[in-house]
Amino acid sequence: MKTVKFNKTECGVDFLINVINGADVALEYLLPSVHNADYFEILIFRSGNGQLLLDNKLLQIEDNTILFVSTFQRKKWNVALSALDFTILIFQEDFLNEFFTDKLFTYRLLYFYQHDYPLILHPTHEQIQSIYNILAEIKSELVQPNLDSAHIIRSLIYYLLQRLNREYALQNNLPFQIDTSNHAYEFKRLMESHIKEAKRINDYCKLLGISRITLNAAVKKQFNLTATELLKQRLLTEIKNELIYSDKTISEVAYEFGYAGPNHLMRFFKNQTRMTTSEFLAAYQKGIN
Structure with missing residues (x-):
């Protein structure tokens, strides 16, 4: 089974995180054969048509769909590439854990390492557009970093991940209070x-x-x-x-x-x-x- 690895040089970024235009990498990322990756993925589809087999669950990809994929989850895509308009946020676990000085950060997000509820959200068109705007800001800081870029990326990514966590909790009627004991x-x-x-x-x-x-x-x-x-x-x-x-x-x-x-x-x-x-x-x- 092929494992796709995060490569900072190929991604053209200095951080172990990237925002990618789906049209540029669809053939590389949406493989029709079983594979996994050494990074987390959040895929935001403005337009979609197809399916993702994620571990043993089949997820339907439609317009205004968000998918969550944890590291090394097995996946297999069956999509109409010409019908897709999407963006991918990818990052490695160590990046988030070190970025937020919290080795458990990814485990606090309900949509990662989730084995009971579907790893999918169906937001409104307006919500999707709002997320796209945040991702555009992150991408801008990644490709043209300044002295304060790390702080701006940290605030934007934290806000986005927590916002998605709240929506995921509400969609699935899950509690999302913080476990202070860890x-x-x-x-x-x-x-x-x-x-x-x-x-x-x-x-x-x-x-x-x-x-x-x-x-x-x-x-x-x-x-x-x-x-x-x-x-x-x-x-x-x-x-x-x-x-x-x-x-x-x-x-x-x-x-x-x-x-x-x-x-x-x-x-x-x-x-x-x-x-x-x-x-x-x-x-x-x-x-x-």
Whole structure:
């Protein structure tokens, strides 16, 4: 699988962030084969026609659509290039975390590392135009930087990301208050790197150095889910991706995730989806064809 990498030299910018006119890079970025990237993407479509297969979910691209893609998410595009008018905001995680002096910044945004709700927004035409204006300001500072450009970019990107976070929360009826303890965000961060070997809440409590009660209270307050529910969501997404994108057998996938045998994995999968793994794969193939 191809991994597209962020390249400052090719992008012609000094920061690990860029605003790109979609018409200039459509063939390079909207690949019809399965691929991923080492950066985050927010794609803003004024005009759109097609679909994005993102991990195991199919997203419809229409006029006035915003898509959110996290690092290394598997994706595959099926779009009418001639019908597209869009702009892409891309950035690497380290850029945001260092830019805002917050290693958990990307985990505070509801649309990144999201495994339950669709990674899409449908704003109005006026909202889209407002976002385009902000992106134009950011781009201007990137291509012609001044001594104060970093401060201006920081304020613009922070405002834009938080504004989108609010809209995403409202669209999906999600809480978006700040977790001052950071336990909920640390839990999300740890799941991204440990999900295959750590499948129990107690594993994460040990990593965080807190009690199960403390973790569950923080996650419930921030995401309106129990810690167990959030962990099961993340685990299910990872298993689905392995089933779809790898050539491994069920036994091999079960072994990779530390299950005692394939029956244990299949029982978990059936409990979460009400489908067997075979039924899921059949429905997936039917949905994308």
